[in-house]
Amino acid sequence: MAPFSSRFSVRTLAGFSRRTAPLAPAAAAVVLLSLPFVHDVGAAEPPSAEGKVAAAATDNADATRAAMEIMAQGGSAADGAIAAALVLGVTSPTGSGIGGGGFALVYSAHDKTTTVADFRETAPRGFEPEVFAKKRESRGVLVGVPGEPAGLEWLSRKLGRKTLAEDAASAVSLARRGFYVSHHTASAIGHFGEKIGRSPALSRDLIPNGNPLGFGVRATRPDLARTLERFGVEGKRALYEGAIAQRIVEAAKAQGGALDAKDLADYAVRERKPLTKTFGTRTVITMPAPSAGGLMLLETLGMLGADASSPTAKLGYGSSAYLHTVAEAMRFSLADRVRVVGDPDLDPDVPTKVDALLSDARLAAAKARISPDKTTKMASLVSREQGTSHIVVVDGDGNVVSLTTTINSPFGAAIVADGTGVLLNDELDDFSLPADVGPLAPPGPLPNRPRALARPVSSMAPTIVLEDGVPVLALGGSGGQRIATEVTQAALCRLVFARDPSACVSLPRMHVAMSGELFVERDVPEDVREGLKKRGEPVKDELPVAPAVQMISVSDARDPARRTLRAAADPRKGGLASAR
Numbered sequence: 001m002a003p004f005s006s007r008f009s010v011r012t013l014a015g016f017s018r019r020t021a022p023l024a025p026a027a028a029a030v031v032l033l034s035l036p037f038v039h040d041v042g043a044a045e046p047p048s049a050e051g052k053v054a055a056a057a058t059d060n061a062d063a064t065r066a067a068m069e070i071m072a073q074g075g076s077a078a079d080g081a082i083a084a085a086l087v088l089g090v091t092s093p094t095g096s097g098i099g100g101g102g103f104a105l106v107y108s109a110h111d112k113t114t115t116v117a118d119f120r121e122t123a124p125r126g127f128e129p130e131v132f133a134k135k136r137e138s139r140g141v142l143v144g145v146p147g148e149p150a151g152l153e154w155l156s157r158k159l160g161r162k163t164l165a166e167d168a169a170s171a172v173s174l175a176r177r178g179f180y181v182s183h184h185t186a187s188a189i190g191h192f193g194e195k196i197g198r199s200p201a202l203s204r205d206l207i208p209n210g211n212p213l214g215f216g217v218r219a220t221r222p223d224l225a226r227t228l229e230r231f232g233v234e235g236k237r238a239l240y241e242g243a244i245a246q247r248i249v250e251a252a253k254a255q256g257g258a259l260d261a262k263d264l265a266d267y268a269v270r271e272r273k274p275l276t277k278t279f280g281t282r283t284v285i286t287m288p289a290p291s292a293g294g295l296m297l298l299e300t301l302g303m304l305g306a307d308a309s310s311p312t313a314k315l316g317y318g319s320s321a322y323l324h325t326v327a328e329a330m331r332f333s334l335a336d337r338v339r340v341v342g343d344p345d346l347d348p349d350v351p352t353k354v355d356a357l358l359s360d361a362r363l364a365a366a367k368a369r370i371s372p373d374k375t376t377k378m379a380s381l382v383s384r385e386q387g388t389s390h391i392v393v394v395d396g397d398g399n400v401v402s403l404t405t406t407i408n409s410p411f412g413a414a415i416v417a418d419g420t421g422v423l424l425n426d427e428l429d430d431f432s433l434p435a436d437v438g439p440l441a442p443p444g445p446l447p448n449r450p451r452a453l454a455r456p457v458s459s460m461a462p463t464i465v466l467e468d469g470v471p472v473l474a475l476g477g478s479g480g481q482r483i484a485t486e487v488t489q490a491a492l493c494r495l496v497f498a499r500d501p502s503a504c505v506s507l508p509r510m511h512v513a514m515s516g517e518l519f520v521e522r523d524v525p526e527d528v529r530e531g532l533k534k535r536g537e538p539v540k541d542e543l544p545v546a547p548a549v550q551m552i553s554v555s556d557a558r559d560p561a562r563r564t565l566r567a568a569a570d571p572r573k574g575g576l577a578s579a580r
Contacts, residue, residue, distance in 0.1 A: 048502040048568040051579030055567040056080055056393045057550040059478065061576040062179055063087040064569070066170035067393050068578050070162060078106070078159035079167050080393035081401045082152050086171035086228060088389045089148075090221055091179050093206070093411060093423055094188040095478060096389035098224075098231065098239065099248070100407035100425040101147030103287050104155055105274060105462040107471055109398035114285050114464065115158070118270040119151025120455040121408075121427035126258035129450040133433055139198070139413040140255025142426035144456075145263045146248075148405060149236040154269045156235075159399055165232035172232065175225035175421070178218045184573045186215040192410050201416035202423060224421025239422070240264040247417040252424060255415055270345065277358055279306035282472075282495070286463040289350045292341040293461030295357065296333040296484035297491065302363035303329040303370070306495045317497045318524075320531025321372065323510055326492065327537065328370040330485055330512040338437050338514075342447030343454045350447065375536035377516060388460065388478035392550045394565050398557070400471045402462030404478070430456035459483040463491065470557040478573075479547020485511045490549045501551040501568035548573040 049055065054077075056067035066087045067080035075083075081104075089097035096102075101121040107114045121144030135141050156164050181189075189196065189212045196202050205221050206213055213219050230238040238244060245264045252259040274285045275294040284301060286294035304312040304326065315322035336357050344350040356362065369376075388406040406427070407413075413426035431450035434441055448457040459481045465473035473494060477486045486509055493504035508523040519540045520529060532539050548570035556562035569575030 048500060048566040049577040049579035051565050052563060053396045053580045054080075054394060055552050055565040055577070055579035056084065056391070057552060057567040057569040057575065057577040058084050058088065058391045059184070059389050059548055059550070059569070059573045059575045060088055060092050060182060061574075062091050062170075062174060063391065064576040064578050067391070068580070069170065070167060071393070071395055072580075073162070073166070075162040075167070076159050076397070077393040077395040077399045077401050078155045079162045080395070081391050081403050082155055082160065082164070082167040083170055084391045084393065085148070085152060085389070085403065085405050086168050087174060088391070088405070090171050090175045090224060090228075091182065092185055092389060094185060095407060095410065096405045097407050097412070097423045098148050098227070099146045099412065099417075099422040100405055101144070101427065102151060102403060102405035103291055103458070103460050103462060104151060105285065105287060105402040105464055106155070106158055107285075107400035107464055108159065112469065114274050116272040116274045116288060117151055117154050117158070118272050118290065118455070119147035119154065120290060120458060121145055121147050121425050122263075122267065123428055123450065123452050123454050123456075124258040124260060124263045125452055126260060127428070127450070127452040128258070132428065132431065132450045135256060136429065138256045139415055139426060140252050140257030142428045143252040143255075143257045143259055143413050143415065143424050144427040145259065145267050146239065146425060147267060147269070149231060149239045150267055150269050153235045155401065155403070159401065163232070164235055168228050168232035172225050172228045175221040175228060178220045181213045181215055181217045181219055182574050183215050186213060186217075188410055189213055195411055195414045198414045199416050201418060201421070202411070202414060205421070221421050223419055227420045227422055240267060244417070244420050244422070247420050248422060248424065251415050251417040255413070272344075273351075275354070275358070277302060281468050282306055283466040283469075284463065284491075285466065287461055288344070289341050289354060289457070290343045290455045291458040291460050292337040293459045293484040293487065294463070295341060295354055296330065296337060296459075297461050297463060297488050298358055299333040299336065299363065299366070300326065300329045300488045301491065301495075302358060302360070303332070303367040304492065304496075306491075308496060308498060310496050312492070313496050317493060317499065318507065318528065320528045320535070323528065324375070324532055324535045324537060325370060325372070326489065327510065327512045327518050328376060329367070330488065331376050331516065332366045332369070333484070334512065334514055337457070338432070338448075339442040340447060341457050343457075346451060346454055347447060373535050375516075375538070388480065388483065388547070390462070390476040390478050390548065390550050392474050392476065392552045392567065394474065394552050394554065394567075398471065400464050400474050402464055402474050402476050404460040404462050404476050404483075406458075406460070427456060430458065432457070461487045463487060465491075465495065467557065472554050472557050473551070475549060475551040477547055477549040481514070482511045482547050485509075486547055486549050490551060494551070494553065501553050501566050505549045505551050505568045505570040548575060550575065
């Protein structure tokens, strides 16, 4: 990556480092991406980076620097998000990459509109639910049509100022010349060494000569560098047509997959209407189906409130009474997720059903069922979605892009198309079978049942909050089903308790599993745990994975002279926040 030439502040979790970059006075936008895994907390409450012109927060320092650099060269928030996403695919292959997919939430300051881009992976035309049910552990069966190439090209056309080649330059350089392995990536490689070992190509990159890459080791990914270079020149066609596409198909089929050349050629981004709900002067905008994360966020906020006047504020952030109340609200939303959310392209009534769930009367009735001292029982449901990355970027014009990208489980399907460096997703594992949902299953077919050409339900929840019509907050997270619960807690922290972004992304969190169990992070105090148990909460002492939230707040948003951006990166994955 080229050295920076005029200064902007880069804040890491353990301290500060300074870089320099030419920062154009032009645009500013916001972009979000998410990736989950290792608990890598470097400070209890890392400082947020503060600036006036532009800001970015991602899971990885190289990705944040790439976003800031392209904006310094005159790029928009969209360019920053694209650059960061491509770098994450190089330096953090645990949960993101060009062989995956995701969602983007885009606010245009020019026309004051918000658009959703659904570039979620899709089941191939030849996908057979019966084969899926019998061979769910077969890696190739789980490979969906990658959507990230189309999604990033869409974002570039929607709001970008730079070419894709310029946006991809940092990722190409890092893949070709080398990058230093982060704590998060090194830990993931060590933990999933056996899975990585199933792919000779992936092993060459991450476990060269049988030695897993460790923290601080310089690594290269030359095959991926060539592919990203072609993507910069040709756009999505580089991966959906021609030699690279053929190798992707061959790699999936060799492991029992149904992906074919027509699936790639036919892939298209779906533009959707975002989910929105207004709370006084605030409007929360988030992701619609086929993601369930937005529904769960809005349902919980609808029950508990989204400003300091809410009764929830009196419970005290982090108290056992507060955590129990939030957990109960989330249990209701989890049940709705299973019973209602599916692919709206195949089930056109899904949006209508979701709107009904978000009605004030329905949310009031659900809230009335929450007991301050009793816990609701739930049936069991398993979700494997874990590998995700989140990015937030804001530019000077007030544009906002919130983008989450994923390859599903850590290192996806562990299938790399020969000679391309493209790590394929295992996204189809997010479909639900009757055995997964048990008593929560609705009458008739499951909304999220495995089907050809369907996009499986996700928990991703890139979110933007408007105050009197102007963006004041952008956030999102990583971690499979935990995305909705962690983004909701961070949103409550900021909207109801007015805590600083750095606190909202770093304070201890909990997660309600589909089993009804309440997982708490190790830093939750013992007296709070005991208070939860007295209310009947089935408390589990440790969360199995450590996902991350990224956040940018905007104060004095209507006054360019006073506008202040505060970016915060979650310490759990060693991310980095930067602002100018």
